[in-house]
Amino acid sequence: MSINPTFPIGIFDSGVGGISVLRAIREQMPEEHVIYFGDQGHIPYGPRPMEQIRNFSEAITDFLLERDAKIIVVACNTASAAALKYLRGRFPHIQFVGMEPAVKPAAEHTQTGKVGVLATPATFQGALYASVVERFANGVELFQNTCNGLVQEIERGNLTGGETRKILEDALLPMLEQNIDTVVLGCTHYPFVIPLIQQIVGEKVRVIDPAPSVARQVQRLLEAGGGKSQSSARGEVRFFTSGDPDALKTMLPVFLGEDAEVGKVEWLDDHVIAGKMPA
Structure with missing residues (x-):
C-alpha cells in the first residue's frame, strides 16, 4: 500500500506508557512527525472488559486517521491483546504495529529455563499472549505477576518511590x-x-524492553511502503490526552526528555471523541 512520507506516525496508549515506544521511535527515526494519544481519562485499561477496550481503540484509531496517521502503533499491551486483530480487520487500509510480550527472546536467552513476566490482567487473559506462549515458551517455566497499582504510580511520575x-x-x-x-x-x-x-533483580538478570524492536518494525514497514520521511529536520510530536493536559505536559521532560504542546480530548461516549490542539 502507498504511504505518504510526510504524514505522521500515530501512536496510542491508555496513558504515558506508550511514550516508552515513542521514545524508541524518536531515537530510531528522529525525522518522523508523530501524533500521540494518551487515553488517561480511561486509565487503567488492564481491568476493563475486552469489548470496551476495543471500542476505545476503534475511536482513537478514527481520531488518528482523521489527522492523517500513515501507520498506527498500538503502544499498549492491553489494547494489543484486546483490539489489534479487530483493528486490522476494521481498518484494512492502514498498517498497525502492536505490542507482543517478548516471550520469544526471553525463551532464547534464559539459561535457567525460568522467566518472569510482568503484565496487566487483560494481557495475560488475551489470546495474543496465549499464542506467544504456545509458540515460543516450550520447555520454559513462566512466572506471571500483574503488578497491581504500578501503572498508576508510573502515571503519577513515581518512578523510584517507596x-x-x-x-x-x-x-x-x-x-x-x-x-x-x-x-x-x-x-x-x-x-x-x-x-x-x-x-531489585541484580545485573545478572536480563530485563527485556520491547520498545526498540517495535521501533525497528515500524521503520521496516515504512521503508517497505515508501512511507519513511525523507526530511533532514527533526519531526514534530503532537500530544492529545483525555486526562489533564497540563499534568501530562509537565511530565513530558521526565518521560520523553523533551517538551511539547498537549491537546485536550473529550469523550462524548465510547465511540465519539472530539478535541483540538492548542493554537
Whole structure:
C-alpha cells in the first residue's frame, strides 16, 4: 500500500506508557512527525472488559486517521491483546504495529529455563499472549505477576518511590526465589522503571524492553511502503490526552526528555471523541 512520507506516525496508549515506544521511535527515526494519544481519562485499561477496550481503540484509531496517521502503533499491551486483530480487520487500509510480550527472546536467552513476566490482567487473559506462549515458551517455566497499582504510580511520575519499589519487590522477589534469569516487560509503562527493576533483580538478570524492536518494525514497514520521511529536520510530536493536559505536559521532560504542546480530548461516549490542539 502507498504511504505518504510526510504524514505522521500515530501512536496510542491508555496513558504515558506508550511514550516508552515513542521514545524508541524518536531515537530510531528522529525525522518522523508523530501524533500521540494518551487515553488517561480511561486509565487503567488492564481491568476493563475486552469489548470496551476495543471500542476505545476503534475511536482513537478514527481520531488518528482523521489527522492523517500513515501507520498506527498500538503502544499498549492491553489494547494489543484486546483490539489489534479487530483493528486490522476494521481498518484494512492502514498498517498497525502492536505490542507482543517478548516471550520469544526471553525463551532464547534464559539459561535457567525460568522467566518472569510482568503484565496487566487483560494481557495475560488475551489470546495474543496465549499464542506467544504456545509458540515460543516450550520447555520454559513462566512466572506471571500483574503488578497491581504500578501503572498508576508510573502515571503519577513515581518512578523510584517507596510504593513503586514495594509493588515491584512483591512481584519480583518471589520470582528470584524460583531462579528466574530473565524478566519480560509486558506493559509499555514498565520500561520507565527499568533502573528500579534492575536494582531489585541484580545485573545478572536480563530485563527485556520491547520498545526498540517495535521501533525497528515500524521503520521496516515504512521503508517497505515508501512511507519513511525523507526530511533532514527533526519531526514534530503532537500530544492529545483525555486526562489533564497540563499534568501530562509537565511530565513530558521526565518521560520523553523533551517538551511539547498537549491537546485536550473529550469523550462524548465510547465511540465519539472530539478535541483540538492548542493554537
